[in-house]
Each structure stands twice: as C-alpha cells, then as structure tokens.
Amino acid sequence: MxxxxxxxxxxxxxxxxxxxxxxxxxxxxxxxxxxxxxxxxxxxxxxxxxxxxxxxxxxxxxxxxxxxxxxxxxxxxxxxxxxxxxxxxxxxxxxxxxxxxxxxxxxxxxxxxxxxxxxxxxxxxxxxxxxQVIFEKAEVMKSDGTPYTVFTPYSKIWKNKYRSEELKNYPSEKLLNNLFRSAIKAIPSLTDIGFEDFELEVTPNIINEDIIKNYHLTRNAPSVNGTSYISVHLRFGTVSIRQLVVLANRVNETWLNELIWREFFMMILFNFPGVVNHSFKKKYDKIKWRNNETEFFLWCKGETGYPLVDAGMRQLNETGWMHNRVRLVVASFLCKHLLIDWRWGEAYFGQKLLDYDLSSNNGNWQWASGSGCDSAPYFRIFNPTEQTKKFDPKLDYIKAWIKDFNPHYLTPIVDHNFARKRALEVYKTSLTENEQQNVD
Ligand SMILES: Cc1cc2nc3c(=O)[nH]c(=O)nc-3n(C[C@H](O)[C@H](O)[C@H](O)COP(=O)(O)OP(=O)(O)OC[C@H]3O[C@@H](n4cnc5c(N)ncnc54)[C@H](O)[C@@H]3O)c2cc1C
Missing domain, CATH: 3.40.50.620 (HUPs)
Known part of the structure; x- marks a missing residue:
C-alpha cells in the first residue's frame, strides 16, 4: 500500500x-x-x-x-x-x-x-x-471590465479595494504538525543539478521599519541605505506580500505605491502576455535601433565613460542588484543614447539580476524605452550627468563601484547632446513613418 x-x-x-x-x-x-x-x-x-x-x-x-x-x-x-x-x-x-x-x-x-x-x-x-499578490488577474479592472493600462487610476482602485476588504491570513506555520512524517531524503546538491556552488551575499528577509518610514526621502539616493532590499525575497516568496502590505499601509504610502507597481506589472503581463516579445505600444516595434554590438558590450561591462551608468552596471555584475534610480538611468542610456533595442537590455538584466522577475523587468524596460503602458513620453531623455548631480552629488555611489574613478577614467562612448538629438530624430521618424503606414 x-x-x-x-x-x-x-x-x-x-x-x-x-x-x-x-x-x-x-x-x-x-x-x-x-x-x-x-x-x-x-x-x-x-x-x-x-x-x-x-x-x-x-x-x-x-x-x-x-x-x-x-x-x-x-x-x-x-x-x-x-x-x-x-x-x-x-x-x-x-x-x-x-x-x-x-x-x-x-x-x-x-x-x-x-x-x-x-x-x-x-x-x-x-x-x-x-x-504572491494582493489582487490578481482581473480583480482590479476599469468599470467597463477592461484592464487598467495606467498606473495612477489602477493604484487608486487597488487601495480603495484593499482598505475596504478584510485581508485574510493563512497561518500555515501553525499547522506544520500535519506534515507527512518520514525518514529524511537528501536534497540534490547544486553539482547534482549541473550548477556551481559559491558564496552568495543576500540581505535578510527582514524589513527595517525606520528605512520604510523615511523611504520617500531616501529612495532616490543610490549611495544611501534607503530602500528595503526586499525584491529578491518578493521574487521567490521568502516573504509574504500580505505582511509587507500591512506594514506599507501603516507606515509609508510611497513604499506602498512601489508594491502596487509590482502588482500592476504582473497584472499587465497576465492580461497582455504579448509584451514578452513585443512593445506594449505596437508602433514602438518599428523603432530603427542601431544595435551596435561593441557599444552593447561596453554598456554591459560598465565602460561607457558615463560614471553613473558604469557604476550601476558594475554593481549589477558584482552583486546581482542595482539601485532603482540607477536602473532607470542605465536603461534609458541603452535605449536612447545608444539606440539599442530594450529587449537586449532586458535580457542582460534577466541573466544578472538576483531579483529578476519577468513582469517587473519587462514593464520597467518598456517604460524606459517609451514603448510600455504608462511610459514617460519618448522625448524625455535622462541626462546621466544631471542625474548624478541630483542623486549622487558627492559621487559616493560612483566611487563605491568604480574603484579607479577619476573624472577622466574613460572617454564617453558618445556625446550626450549628439546622442539626445539622434534619439529624438530616430524615434520621431520611426513613429511617424509607422503612423503613415497605419493610415495607408
Ligand atoms: C530597467 C529596470 C528593470 C527592473 N527589473 C526588475 C526586476 O527584474 N525585478 C524586480 O523585482 N524589480 C525590478 N525593477 C524595479 C526596481 O528597480 C526594484 O524592484 C528595486 O530596485 C528593488 O529594490 P528594493 O527591494 O530595495 O526596492 P524598494 O524600493 O524598497 O521597493 C519595494 C518593492 O517594491 C517593488 N518595486 C519597487 N520599484 C518597482 C518598480 N519600478 N517596478 C515594479 N516593482 C517595484 C519591488 O518588489 C521592491 O522590492 C526594475 C527597474 C528598472 C528601472
């Protein structure tokens, strides 16, 4: 038996x-x-x-x-x-x-x-x-029954629903006596499954409430310990989203919004699975990317000559994590300054990020390239130097990740003003050409 x-x-x-x-x-x-x-x-x-x-x-x-x-x-x-x-x-x-x-x-x-x-x-x-979410699939929809594609109204309905419903708990930890009892069987080793074992530093799955209290003040400074570092735990479910949302709702609305962004992108992926390979805004699939491989590899290695971009890529390569502000800057730089297809950047992040999550990664890359739902308009192009002045004025973050940093450590691979003008022209031409094709 x-x-x-x-x-x-x-x-x-x-x-x-x-x-x-x-x-x-x-x-x-x-x-x-x-x-x-x-x-x-x-x-x-x-x-x-x-x-x-x-x-x-x-x-x-x-x-x-x-x-x-x-x-x-x-x-x-x-x-x-x-x-x-x-x-x-x-x-x-x-x-x-x-x-x-x-x-x-x-x-x-x-x-x-x-x-x-x-x-x-x-x-x-x-x-x-x-x-893994508070609201899934079609639980937060527009009054006509279609999915939201803009974050602010989605988050408003999300919050109203959350605050008017009783949140259920599932205290599985209290029922562990009902586990099947048997002699222990060994877990296959990493070598058994074809992988290498190595030391991995991961922040614990514990939230520092003081950081969350000040999150709206500290979240944009990459040199400051000012975000939760909880993304990997959310990715693999080593924390409970229900417990985090209770804390966010009590302590900091800005942080709650970030948790809702996560659900927004999951909802988008579920309802629009075509985003995995295509632009959410279809006409952005017509952008004439330059896709220069040499420039792409310099970006991957953190050798573009733009210190904030390079520091970010080096943080990613060394640790598997990058600060959100810097993720935005490096993504914008790849798509706009270098005119490299966002899917290349998305795939590189997909290889390196410890917190890699298809929905958030895809949603944010599409946001940065302008092709996503609720993206900033394409003509808003981050200036990495201005971003540094604003968010890393003392260059603490840059110096932490570029060990040999001095202002002339590398010649920039492209001039900012030239690249900005080129991006605007390419986007504008590709998007309007496409509009004309649609009319024809
Ligand atoms: C180009 C790009 C790619 C990204 N790829 C991923 C990814 O693969 N996996 C991932 O978890 N996050 C991704 N993000 C979102 C964000 O950068 C990380 O969630 C955040 O930096 C993780 O650090 P934290 O846990 O300290 O976040 P906090 O700032 O403390 O935020 C708390 C949590 O809210 C969620 N969150 C915060 N910002 C966002 C956002 N913009 N979009 C969706 N959820 C968010 C995350 O679950 C995060 O852990 C990406 C952002 C960009 C710009």
Whole structure:
C-alpha cells in the first residue's frame, strides 16, 4: 500500500509561514508532502552554470528542510521536467490532492495546464490559490471590465479595494504538525543539478521599519541605505506580500505605491502576455535601433565613460542588484543614447539580476524605452550627468563601484547632446513613418 498524501508544490513561494497553498494543503484530510522541482526545462536554458538565483533557491530549500525536519518531515526535491517529476511522485505515493499558488508568467501558465491535465487524468485534484499578490488577474479592472493600462487610476482602485476588504491570513506555520512524517531524503546538491556552488551575499528577509518610514526621502539616493532590499525575497516568496502590505499601509504610502507597481506589472503581463516579445505600444516595434554590438558590450561591462551608468552596471555584475534610480538611468542610456533595442537590455538584466522577475523587468524596460503602458513620453531623455548631480552629488555611489574613478577614467562612448538629438530624430521618424503606414 502506498502512503496517501496531499502534495504542496512550492514554486515562487519558498516559505512555510503565511503560505496560502500550504495552509489549504495542511487543512486537507491527508498528511502533506512538500514538493519542489528544479525544472530542467528552465535550468537547461541557463547557459551560465554559476547562477545566483539557483544558489538562492537551493539555500532556501535547505532552510525549509531544516524546519520540516523538526516536524519529522522533509522537503521532497526532484530535478526533472515537471510532468516527469509528478510521475515519479505518483509512483512513490498515493497522491490524493495537489496544492500550489498561482504563477502569472506565460511559461508557468502553460506548465500548470499540463500538470492539471496530467493530474486530472489520474483523478487527482489540483487546487491553486492567489498568494504572491494582493489582487490578481482581473480583480482590479476599469468599470467597463477592461484592464487598467495606467498606473495612477489602477493604484487608486487597488487601495480603495484593499482598505475596504478584510485581508485574510493563512497561518500555515501553525499547522506544520500535519506534515507527512518520514525518514529524511537528501536534497540534490547544486553539482547534482549541473550548477556551481559559491558564496552568495543576500540581505535578510527582514524589513527595517525606520528605512520604510523615511523611504520617500531616501529612495532616490543610490549611495544611501534607503530602500528595503526586499525584491529578491518578493521574487521567490521568502516573504509574504500580505505582511509587507500591512506594514506599507501603516507606515509609508510611497513604499506602498512601489508594491502596487509590482502588482500592476504582473497584472499587465497576465492580461497582455504579448509584451514578452513585443512593445506594449505596437508602433514602438518599428523603432530603427542601431544595435551596435561593441557599444552593447561596453554598456554591459560598465565602460561607457558615463560614471553613473558604469557604476550601476558594475554593481549589477558584482552583486546581482542595482539601485532603482540607477536602473532607470542605465536603461534609458541603452535605449536612447545608444539606440539599442530594450529587449537586449532586458535580457542582460534577466541573466544578472538576483531579483529578476519577468513582469517587473519587462514593464520597467518598456517604460524606459517609451514603448510600455504608462511610459514617460519618448522625448524625455535622462541626462546621466544631471542625474548624478541630483542623486549622487558627492559621487559616493560612483566611487563605491568604480574603484579607479577619476573624472577622466574613460572617454564617453558618445556625446550626450549628439546622442539626445539622434534619439529624438530616430524615434520621431520611426513613429511617424509607422503612423503613415497605419493610415495607408
Ligand atoms: C530597467 C529596470 C528593470 C527592473 N527589473 C526588475 C526586476 O527584474 N525585478 C524586480 O523585482 N524589480 C525590478 N525593477 C524595479 C526596481 O528597480 C526594484 O524592484 C528595486 O530596485 C528593488 O529594490 P528594493 O527591494 O530595495 O526596492 P524598494 O524600493 O524598497 O521597493 C519595494 C518593492 O517594491 C517593488 N518595486 C519597487 N520599484 C518597482 C518598480 N519600478 N517596478 C515594479 N516593482 C517595484 C519591488 O518588489 C521592491 O522590492 C526594475 C527597474 C528598472 C528601472
């Protein structure tokens, strides 16, 4: 006789507290097996086998396993394609029900429908829940039932709805006695799954309330410890968004707005999945990018000769994180000054960011290039020198990341005024040419 279990499938919700799917699983009739798949379909596409995200996930699985062990259980981790991994689990156990939290990325939606079909063919229920956002999919819509494409009215409705509804809690941490009990099974090592292990410095998943109190004053200064550094934890669900929003709502409206931007872009990705490969504003797909590879590599390495841009890229390359103000400057520089397709920059961030999240990354890149929903108009072009005067006047951030900095450390790869004029001309011509084509 195989052991009957409910399976809780963790994906981007790597925590045992306030976890919706886990809470429901632990309330089911069966002992709960917590399951994680190192998805070979995803991992095989990562060409660099020294990947911060994989290490982060691996570390966190060990931490969760340590907790599960205290309850006589373990986290079952497999490295395989999801359907094959479920097949293995079904061979080993009498799986009665599977629980998971929603994931809104196109790949995840396809994967989940394949798993639904697989489980249903075996008569197993697959129950999924909202967990990584406060409002999902079509929960905040315009009065005509269509999705918002502008942030301010979306955030207004979001806040009204949040403040008028009672927020549910899912104290899964109180039910861990209902975990399936068994001898421990080892988690595959990073080498087992084809990756390199290395020291990874990550800020803890703890919020400093004093920073949040002053967030509106400090958030734009990249040399100051003035933001939450919580993005990686939001990405992998090592914090609960419900708990963060309670804090934001109590302490700082500006910070709350940032958490809402995150949901706005998730809602956009879910309702307009075409943004993954195309401009949200279709005519921006006609921009005649220069796409000069040499300039792109200089940008990647942080060798453009623009100190704020270079400091940002070096921070990204060394740590996997970059301050938001600087992300905006480097993205604008790539699209406008160098006229390189935003998708190239998006992909580079996608390789390097520890907090890489398809919806936020795509939404912000499209915002910077002018092609996104609610973007600044294309003719607003950041001047990196003015941005430095405003946000890093003492050059503290620049000096922290460009070790050999002096004002002439590199000759700028392009003159600002020339590049600005060129960008305006190329954007204007490409966009109006396209308008004429539409009229024809
Ligand atoms: C070109 C570009 C690419 C980006 N790519 C990503 C990405 O892949 N993943 C990612 O999480 N963020 C991305 N951001 C948004 C933002 O830069 C980071 O969320 C933020 O810098 C993370 O630091 P923090 O946790 O200290 O943020 P805080 O300033 O403390 O903000 C708190 C949280 O709010 C959310 N948030 C803040 N700003 C934004 C924003 N502009 N858009 C969406 N959510 C936001 C994040 O979840 C963040 O952790 C990108 C921004 C730009 C301009």
């Amino acid at each position: 195989k052991q009957e279990v409910s399976v809780c499938w963790l994906r981007r919700d790597l925590r045992l507290f306030d976890n919706t799917a886990l809470y429901h699983a632990l309330n089911s009739k069966y002992p709960v097996l917590i399951f994680f798949i190192f998805d070979s379909d995803i991992l095989d596409k990562l060409l660099d086998k020294k990947d911060r995200r994989v290490v982060f996930i691996h570390r966190n699985l060990h931490m969760l396993n340590d907790i599960a062990v205290k309850y006589g259980s373990y986290i079952c981790v497999l490295h395989d394609q999801p359907t094959k991994a479920f097949n293995q689990i079904c061979e080993q156990f009498e799986v009665k029900e599977v629980y998971a939290n929603h994931d809104y990325e196109p790949y995840a939606i396809t994967r989940d429908s394949q798993i639904t079909a697989f489980l249903n063919s075996r008569g197993i229920k697959f129950a999924t829940f909202k967990d």
